[in-house]
Amino acid sequence: MRIGVLTSGGDCPGLNAVIRSIVHRAVVDHGDEVIGFQDGWKGLLECDYRKLDLDAVSGILALGGTILGSTRVQPTRLREGVERAKGHVAELGLDAIIPIGGEGTLKAARLLSDSGLPIVGVPKTIDNDIASTDVTFGFDTAVGVATEALDRLKTTAESHQRVLIVEVMGRHTGWIALHSGMAAGAHAIVVPERPFHIDELTKVVGARFEAGKKFAIVVVAEGAKPQEGTMAFEAGGTDVYGHERFAGVARQLAVELERRLEKEARPVILGHVQRGGTPTAYDRVLATRFGWHAVEAVHRGDFGQMTALRGTDITLVPLAEAVEHLKTVPAERYAEAECVL
Ligand code: F6P
Numbered sequence: 308m309r310i311g312v313l314t315s316g317g318d319c320p321g322l323n324a325v326i327r328s329i330v331h332r333a334v335v336d337h338g339d340e341v342i343g344f345q346d347g348w349k350g351l352l353e354c355d356y357r358k359l360d361l362d363a364v365s366g367i368l369a370l371g372g373t374i375l376g377s378t379r380v381q382p383t384r385l386r387e388g389v390e391r392a393k394g395h396v397a398e399l400g401l402d403a404i405i406p407i408g409g410e411g412t413l414k415a416a417r418l419l420s421d422s423g424l425p426i427v428g429v430p431k432t433i434d435n436d437i438a439s440t441d442v443t444f445g446f447d448t449a450v451g452v453a454t455e456a457l458d459r460l461k462t463t464a465e466s467h468q469r470v471l472i473v474e475v476m477g478r479h480t481g482w483i484a485l486h487s488g489m490a491a492g493a494h495a496i497v498v499p500e501r502p503f504h505i506d507e508l509t510k511v512v513g514a515r516f517e518a519g520k521k522f523a524i525v526v527v528a529e530g531a532k533p534q535e536g537t538m539a540f541e542a543g544g545t546d547v548y549g550h551e552r553f554a555g556v557a558r559q560l561a562v563e564l565e566r567r568l569e570k571e572a573r574p575v576i577l578g579h580v581q582r583g584g585t586p587t588a589y590d591r592v593l594a595t596r597f598g599w600h601a602v603e604a605v606h607r608g609d610f611g612q613m614t615a616l617r618g619t620d621i622t623l624v625p626l627a628e629a630v631e632h633l634k635t636v637p638a639e640r641y642a643e644a645e646c647v648l
Contacts (some may be wrong), residue, residue, distance in 0.1 A: 308339040308402040310605060312359065314373040315347030315380070315412040319431045319445035320586035321594035322373040325407050327364040328598025334360060337606060342399065346376040347408070348415060352388045354395045368591060371584045379548055385415050389422050396424055403605040407431055409443075410630065411548075413613060417626040420611040427604045428613035428626055429597045433582055435482040438634040439624040440615035444590040444597070449476065449581040450486040456577055457491035457524060464522035470512055470564055470572040474557035476581050477528035478550070480635050483581065488526035489644050495523070496647045497556075499530035500635045503648045505538040508560070509567045511648065516570060527560060529553050538563060596621050 310333055314322045326343065333339035341359040344350030357363070367374055385392075396404065403425045406416045409432035420426040430437040433449035453475045464471045473493075475483045481498025488496035495511050497503050512523045532554070533540050540559060543552035557574035565572035586594065597614040600621045604612055612623040641647040 308333070308337065308605065309400050310339055310341050310602070311344055311351070311356065311396070311399065311401045311404045312341060312375070313344040313347050313350055313404070313406050314375045314377045315406055315408040315415070316377060317379075317409065317432070318372050318377050318582055319409075319433050320371045320448040320582070320584060321444035321590040322377075322407060322431060323364075323367040323370045324444070324586060324591045324594035325429055325431070325598040326359065326374060327367050328595040329405060329602055330359050330361065330364045332599045332602040337602065339602075342401075343375045346378045347412070348380040348385055348392075348406070349378050350375070351392050351395060351404070352380070352385075354398070356399070368595075369585050371586065379411065380415070381548055385418065389419065392419060393422065393424060403427060403610070405429060405601045405605070409434070410437065410633065413437070413626060414630045416613075417630055420626055425605075425608075425610040426626070427601045427610060428629070429601050430613055430615065430629065433483065434477055434480055436480040436633045436635070437629065438632050439613070439629045441618065442593065442616050444586065444594040445582070446482065447587045447589040448584070449483050450490065451587055452581050452584070453483055453487035453577055454490040456575075457487055457493060457526065460575060461491070461522070461524060464524060467571065468521045470523045470525065470561070470568065470570050472525045472527055472557040472560045472564065472572060472574050474527050474529050474574065474576045476577070478530045479633050481528040481531070482636060484526045484528040485636055485640060485644055485647070488646070491524070491526075493524045493526040494646055495525040496644055497525065497527040497531045498636060498641075498647065499528050499532065501641070501648060502532050502534040504534050505563055505567075507648055509564060511646070512564060513568055516568070525560070525564075527556050529556060531556050
Protein backbone atom coordinates (compact mmCIF):
# COMPACT_ATOMS: atom_id res chain seq x y z
CA MET A 308 0.00 0.00 0.00
CA ARG A 309 1.02 3.63 -0.39
CA ILE A 310 0.02 5.92 2.45
CA GLY A 311 0.26 9.72 2.69
CA VAL A 312 0.63 11.40 6.07
CA LEU A 313 0.29 15.06 7.02
CA THR A 314 0.11 17.21 10.15
CA SER A 315 -2.13 20.25 10.06
CA GLY A 316 -3.29 23.07 12.35
CA GLY A 317 -1.54 24.18 15.54
CA ASP A 318 1.30 21.84 16.44
CA CYS A 319 1.25 19.71 19.53
CA PRO A 320 3.70 17.48 21.44
CA GLY A 321 3.30 13.91 20.19
CA LEU A 322 2.89 14.58 16.45
CA ASN A 323 6.29 13.08 15.68
CA ALA A 324 5.47 10.03 17.79
CA VAL A 325 2.41 9.41 15.56
CA ILE A 326 4.43 9.86 12.35
CA ARG A 327 7.08 7.46 13.64
CA SER A 328 4.50 4.91 14.68
CA ILE A 329 2.77 5.02 11.28
CA VAL A 330 6.05 4.50 9.49
CA HIS A 331 7.11 1.63 11.77
CA ARG A 332 3.80 -0.21 11.50
CA ALA A 333 3.27 0.43 7.80
CA VAL A 334 6.81 0.06 6.43
CA VAL A 335 8.26 -2.58 8.76
CA ASP A 336 5.22 -4.70 9.55
CA HIS A 337 3.15 -4.36 6.37
CA GLY A 338 5.79 -3.56 3.75
CA ASP A 339 3.96 -0.35 2.77
CA GLU A 340 5.40 2.83 1.40
CA VAL A 341 4.76 6.06 3.33
CA ILE A 342 5.10 9.62 2.09
CA GLY A 343 4.77 12.77 4.19
CA PHE A 344 3.18 15.95 2.85
CA GLN A 345 4.91 19.16 3.85
CA ASP A 346 3.01 21.76 5.93
CA GLY A 347 -0.35 20.03 6.20
CA TRP A 348 -3.06 20.23 3.53
CA LYS A 349 -0.94 22.77 1.69
CA GLY A 350 1.51 19.96 0.87
CA LEU A 351 -1.30 17.85 -0.60
CA LEU A 352 -2.67 20.76 -2.62
CA GLU A 353 0.79 21.65 -3.93
CA CYS A 354 2.04 18.07 -4.23
CA ASP A 355 4.95 18.87 -1.91
CA TYR A 356 6.01 15.61 -0.29
CA ARG A 357 8.89 13.31 0.64
CA LYS A 358 9.37 9.65 1.32
CA LEU A 359 9.20 8.64 4.96
CA ASP A 360 11.35 5.60 5.71
CA LEU A 361 12.86 4.34 8.95
CA ASP A 362 15.81 6.71 8.66
CA ALA A 363 13.47 9.68 8.25
CA VAL A 364 11.76 8.95 11.57
CA SER A 365 14.79 7.80 13.51
CA GLY A 366 15.15 9.60 16.86
CA ILE A 367 11.92 11.63 16.65
CA LEU A 368 9.79 9.86 19.27
CA ALA A 369 10.54 12.39 22.00
CA LEU A 370 10.85 15.39 19.70
CA GLY A 371 8.28 18.19 20.00
CA GLY A 372 6.75 19.90 16.96
CA THR A 373 6.40 18.04 13.67
CA ILE A 374 9.08 17.03 11.18
CA LEU A 375 6.48 17.56 8.43
CA GLY A 376 5.69 21.14 9.36
CA SER A 377 2.15 22.46 9.79
CA THR A 378 0.01 25.31 8.53
CA ARG A 379 -3.60 26.32 8.74
CA VAL A 380 -5.27 26.30 5.35
CA GLN A 381 -8.30 28.50 4.87
CA PRO A 382 -11.40 26.31 4.50
CA THR A 383 -12.42 28.07 1.29
CA ARG A 384 -9.03 27.34 -0.27
CA LEU A 385 -9.43 23.69 0.64
CA ARG A 386 -12.97 23.51 -0.73
CA GLU A 387 -11.76 24.97 -3.99
CA GLY A 388 -8.85 22.52 -3.99
CA VAL A 389 -10.78 19.26 -3.54
CA GLU A 390 -10.43 18.23 -7.20
CA ARG A 391 -6.74 19.15 -7.20
CA ALA A 392 -6.18 17.11 -4.03
CA LYS A 393 -7.98 14.15 -5.61
CA GLY A 394 -5.84 14.51 -8.71
CA HIS A 395 -2.63 14.42 -6.66
CA VAL A 396 -3.79 11.38 -4.72
CA ALA A 397 -4.45 9.55 -7.99
CA GLU A 398 -1.17 10.74 -9.54
CA LEU A 399 0.83 9.54 -6.53
CA GLY A 400 -1.04 6.22 -6.42
CA LEU A 401 -2.05 6.72 -2.78
CA ASP A 402 -4.28 4.10 -1.16
CA ALA A 403 -4.93 6.23 1.92
CA ILE A 404 -4.25 9.55 3.63
CA ILE A 405 -3.76 9.90 7.36
CA PRO A 406 -4.19 13.55 8.42
CA ILE A 407 -3.21 14.28 12.01
CA GLY A 408 -4.93 17.36 13.38
CA GLY A 409 -7.50 19.13 15.50
CA GLU A 410 -11.02 20.38 14.89
CA GLY A 411 -10.29 22.29 11.66
CA THR A 412 -8.16 19.50 10.20
CA LEU A 413 -10.75 16.85 10.99
CA LYS A 414 -13.48 18.97 9.39
CA ALA A 415 -11.31 19.21 6.29
CA ALA A 416 -10.69 15.46 6.50
CA ARG A 417 -14.42 14.91 6.51
CA LEU A 418 -14.88 17.13 3.49
CA LEU A 419 -12.27 15.21 1.52
CA SER A 420 -13.58 11.88 2.77
CA ASP A 421 -17.09 12.81 1.64
CA SER A 422 -15.65 13.61 -1.77
CA GLY A 423 -14.45 10.02 -2.01
CA LEU A 424 -10.86 10.10 -0.75
CA PRO A 425 -9.75 7.21 1.52
CA ILE A 426 -9.03 8.92 4.84
CA VAL A 427 -8.33 7.83 8.42
CA GLY A 428 -7.91 10.80 10.78
CA VAL A 429 -5.84 11.03 13.95
CA PRO A 430 -7.00 13.64 16.48
CA LYS A 431 -4.54 15.97 18.15
CA THR A 432 -4.80 19.11 20.26
CA ILE A 433 -3.43 20.33 23.53
CA ASP A 434 -6.91 21.73 24.23
CA ASN A 435 -8.44 18.24 24.63
CA ASP A 436 -11.66 19.46 23.08
CA ILE A 437 -12.23 16.86 20.36
CA ALA A 438 -15.46 15.02 21.07
CA SER A 439 -15.50 11.24 20.66
CA THR A 440 -12.09 10.67 22.17
CA ASP A 441 -11.56 10.66 25.92
CA VAL A 442 -8.19 12.35 25.58
CA THR A 443 -6.01 13.84 22.84
CA PHE A 444 -2.22 13.61 23.03
CA GLY A 445 -0.51 16.89 23.80
CA PHE A 446 -2.96 17.69 26.56
CA ASP A 447 -0.98 15.91 29.27
CA THR A 448 2.19 17.73 28.22
CA ALA A 449 0.45 21.12 28.15
CA VAL A 450 -1.11 20.59 31.57
CA GLY A 451 2.33 19.63 32.91
CA VAL A 452 3.92 22.80 31.52
CA ALA A 453 1.11 25.00 32.88
CA THR A 454 1.20 23.32 36.29
CA GLU A 455 4.94 23.81 36.60
CA ALA A 456 4.53 27.46 35.66
CA LEU A 457 1.78 27.93 38.26
CA ASP A 458 3.92 26.30 40.96
CA ARG A 459 6.75 28.67 40.10
CA LEU A 460 4.49 31.72 39.95
CA LYS A 461 3.20 31.08 43.47
CA THR A 462 6.57 31.89 45.03
CA THR A 463 6.99 35.20 43.24
CA ALA A 464 3.33 36.11 43.83
CA GLU A 465 3.84 35.54 47.56
CA SER A 466 7.10 37.52 47.71
CA HIS A 467 5.37 40.54 46.20
CA GLN A 468 1.92 40.00 47.70
CA ARG A 469 0.38 40.09 44.27
CA VAL A 470 -2.52 38.70 42.36
CA LEU A 471 -1.22 36.81 39.33
CA ILE A 472 -3.67 36.12 36.55
CA VAL A 473 -2.27 33.29 34.48
CA GLU A 474 -3.68 32.86 30.98
CA VAL A 475 -3.46 29.36 29.55
CA MET A 476 -4.53 28.09 26.12
CA GLY A 477 -8.09 27.04 25.46
CA ARG A 478 -9.88 28.97 22.79
CA HIS A 479 -13.27 27.32 23.30
CA THR A 480 -12.86 25.06 26.31
CA GLY A 481 -11.25 25.22 29.72
CA TRP A 482 -9.63 21.78 30.04
CA ILE A 483 -6.07 23.05 30.45
CA ALA A 484 -7.20 25.74 32.90
CA LEU A 485 -9.21 23.25 34.93
CA HIS A 486 -6.55 20.57 35.13
CA SER A 487 -3.55 22.82 35.72
CA GLY A 488 -5.55 24.94 38.17
CA MET A 489 -6.57 21.87 40.13
CA ALA A 490 -3.06 20.38 40.03
CA ALA A 491 -1.43 23.59 41.26
CA GLY A 492 -4.14 24.56 43.75
CA ALA A 493 -5.13 27.81 42.04
CA HIS A 494 -7.46 30.09 43.96
CA ALA A 495 -9.83 30.72 41.07
CA ILE A 496 -10.26 29.04 37.70
CA VAL A 497 -12.02 30.89 34.89
CA VAL A 498 -13.14 28.96 31.80
CA PRO A 499 -14.88 29.85 28.52
CA GLU A 500 -17.78 27.51 29.23
CA ARG A 501 -18.88 29.75 32.10
CA PRO A 502 -18.79 33.47 31.44
CA PHE A 503 -17.50 35.03 34.65
CA HIS A 504 -18.95 37.83 36.76
CA ILE A 505 -16.24 40.28 37.77
CA ASP A 506 -17.96 40.98 41.13
CA GLU A 507 -17.81 37.30 41.98
CA LEU A 508 -14.16 36.96 40.98
CA THR A 509 -13.28 40.08 42.98
CA LYS A 510 -15.08 38.59 46.00
CA VAL A 511 -13.24 35.26 45.78
CA VAL A 512 -9.81 36.87 45.46
CA GLY A 513 -10.61 39.56 48.03
CA ALA A 514 -11.74 36.97 50.57
CA ARG A 515 -8.31 35.37 50.42
CA PHE A 516 -6.57 38.61 51.38
CA GLU A 517 -9.15 39.25 54.11
CA ALA A 518 -8.34 35.81 55.51
CA GLY A 519 -4.74 36.97 55.88
CA LYS A 520 -3.27 35.30 52.80
CA LYS A 521 -0.65 37.30 50.98
CA PHE A 522 -1.23 36.39 47.36
CA ALA A 523 -3.64 34.84 44.89
CA ILE A 524 -3.32 32.86 41.69
CA VAL A 525 -6.12 33.01 39.14
CA VAL A 526 -5.97 30.68 36.11
CA VAL A 527 -7.92 31.86 33.12
CA ALA A 528 -8.42 30.14 29.77
CA GLU A 529 -7.67 32.49 26.86
CA GLY A 530 -11.22 32.17 25.52
CA ALA A 531 -12.95 33.15 28.78
CA LYS A 532 -15.27 36.16 28.68
CA PRO A 533 -17.29 38.14 31.21
CA GLN A 534 -21.04 37.82 31.47
CA GLU A 535 -22.63 40.26 29.07
CA GLY A 536 -22.73 43.82 30.40
CA THR A 537 -20.86 43.10 33.67
CA MET A 538 -17.46 44.51 32.74
CA ALA A 539 -16.00 46.60 29.97
CA PHE A 540 -14.27 44.02 27.79
CA GLU A 541 -12.30 44.49 24.63
CA ALA A 542 -12.75 41.62 22.16
CA GLY A 543 -9.79 40.46 20.10
CA GLY A 544 -11.43 40.42 16.65
CA THR A 545 -10.68 37.67 14.16
CA ASP A 546 -7.64 36.51 12.23
CA VAL A 547 -7.40 35.82 8.49
CA TYR A 548 -8.99 32.40 8.95
CA GLY A 549 -11.97 33.86 10.77
CA HIS A 550 -10.72 32.45 14.12
CA GLU A 551 -11.27 34.60 17.14
CA ARG A 552 -8.07 36.37 18.20
CA PHE A 553 -6.99 36.35 21.84
CA ALA A 554 -8.72 39.18 23.66
CA GLY A 555 -5.99 39.38 26.31
CA VAL A 556 -8.37 38.37 29.05
CA ALA A 557 -5.59 38.09 31.68
CA ARG A 558 -4.40 41.61 30.92
CA GLN A 559 -7.92 43.01 31.18
CA LEU A 560 -8.61 41.11 34.39
CA ALA A 561 -5.35 42.30 35.95
CA VAL A 562 -6.30 45.94 35.35
CA GLU A 563 -9.78 45.44 36.76
CA LEU A 564 -8.79 43.37 39.82
CA GLU A 565 -5.96 45.76 40.70
CA ARG A 566 -8.39 48.69 40.60
CA ARG A 567 -11.07 46.93 42.61
CA LEU A 568 -8.86 45.22 45.22
CA GLU A 569 -6.12 47.83 45.46
CA LYS A 570 -3.61 45.01 45.26
CA GLU A 571 -0.89 44.73 42.66
CA ALA A 572 -2.03 42.43 39.89
CA ARG A 573 0.00 41.09 36.96
CA PRO A 574 -1.04 39.14 33.88
CA VAL A 575 1.11 36.18 32.83
CA ILE A 576 0.42 34.72 29.39
CA LEU A 577 1.88 31.24 28.96
CA GLY A 578 1.06 31.07 25.25
CA HIS A 579 2.85 28.71 22.89
CA VAL A 580 5.29 27.45 25.50
CA GLN A 581 2.45 25.04 26.35
CA ARG A 582 2.69 23.53 22.87
CA GLY A 583 6.46 23.30 22.58
CA GLY A 584 9.05 20.79 23.68
CA THR A 585 9.13 17.11 24.40
CA PRO A 586 5.89 15.16 24.98
CA THR A 587 5.28 13.36 28.28
CA ALA A 588 5.45 9.58 28.40
CA TYR A 589 1.63 9.46 28.44
CA ASP A 590 1.39 11.52 25.24
CA ARG A 591 4.09 9.47 23.49
CA VAL A 592 2.23 6.26 24.27
CA LEU A 593 -1.17 7.59 23.18
CA ALA A 594 0.27 9.07 20.00
CA THR A 595 2.06 5.80 19.19
CA ARG A 596 -1.13 3.81 19.73
CA PHE A 597 -3.13 6.18 17.49
CA GLY A 598 -0.55 5.79 14.70
CA TRP A 599 -0.56 1.98 14.97
CA HIS A 600 -4.36 1.80 14.87
CA ALA A 601 -4.63 4.27 11.99
CA VAL A 602 -2.46 1.98 9.84
CA GLU A 603 -4.56 -1.02 10.85
CA ALA A 604 -7.73 0.87 9.89
CA VAL A 605 -6.19 1.65 6.48
CA HIS A 606 -5.44 -2.03 5.91
CA ARG A 607 -8.99 -2.99 6.83
CA GLY A 608 -10.36 -0.28 4.52
CA ASP A 609 -12.08 1.46 7.43
CA PHE A 610 -12.12 4.92 5.85
CA GLY A 611 -13.98 8.07 6.90
CA GLN A 612 -13.02 7.30 10.50
CA MET A 613 -10.86 8.78 13.22
CA THR A 614 -8.86 6.95 15.91
CA ALA A 615 -10.16 7.60 19.42
CA LEU A 616 -9.41 6.62 22.99
CA ARG A 617 -12.38 5.16 24.85
CA GLY A 618 -11.47 4.10 28.36
CA THR A 619 -8.20 2.28 27.79
CA ASP A 620 -9.02 1.03 24.29
CA ILE A 621 -8.31 2.62 20.93
CA THR A 622 -11.33 2.52 18.70
CA LEU A 623 -12.57 4.22 15.52
CA VAL A 624 -15.34 6.82 15.27
CA PRO A 625 -16.84 8.26 12.07
CA LEU A 626 -15.31 11.62 11.15
CA ALA A 627 -18.84 12.98 10.88
CA GLU A 628 -19.44 12.24 14.55
CA ALA A 629 -16.01 13.45 15.64
CA VAL A 630 -16.48 16.99 14.31
CA GLU A 631 -20.12 17.43 15.27
CA HIS A 632 -19.41 19.37 18.46
CA LEU A 633 -16.55 20.23 20.79
CA LYS A 634 -16.00 18.49 24.11
CA THR A 635 -16.65 21.06 26.81
CA VAL A 636 -15.93 20.65 30.51
CA PRO A 637 -19.02 19.13 32.16
CA ALA A 638 -20.59 20.85 35.18
CA GLU A 639 -19.61 18.07 37.62
CA ARG A 640 -15.98 18.60 36.74
CA TYR A 641 -16.26 22.27 37.73
CA ALA A 642 -17.75 21.24 41.04
CA GLU A 643 -14.76 19.01 41.79
CA ALA A 644 -12.39 21.94 41.31
CA GLU A 645 -14.26 24.00 43.93
CA CYS A 646 -12.58 27.26 42.93
CA VAL A 647 -14.21 27.44 39.51
CA LEU A 648 -16.36 30.52 39.19
O1 F6P B 1 -5.31 24.57 18.70
C1 F6P B 1 -4.86 24.71 19.97
C2 F6P B 1 -4.45 26.07 20.32
O2 F6P B 1 -3.36 25.83 21.12
C3 F6P B 1 -5.49 26.95 21.01
O3 F6P B 1 -5.63 26.75 22.37
C4 F6P B 1 -5.00 28.33 20.70
O4 F6P B 1 -6.04 29.24 20.73
C5 F6P B 1 -4.45 28.17 19.34
O5 F6P B 1 -4.00 26.85 19.23
C6 F6P B 1 -3.35 29.13 18.99
O6 F6P B 1 -2.88 28.83 17.75
P1 F6P B 1 -1.92 29.68 16.84
O7 F6P B 1 -1.55 30.91 17.56
O8 F6P B 1 -0.74 28.79 16.61
O9 F6P B 1 -2.66 29.92 15.59
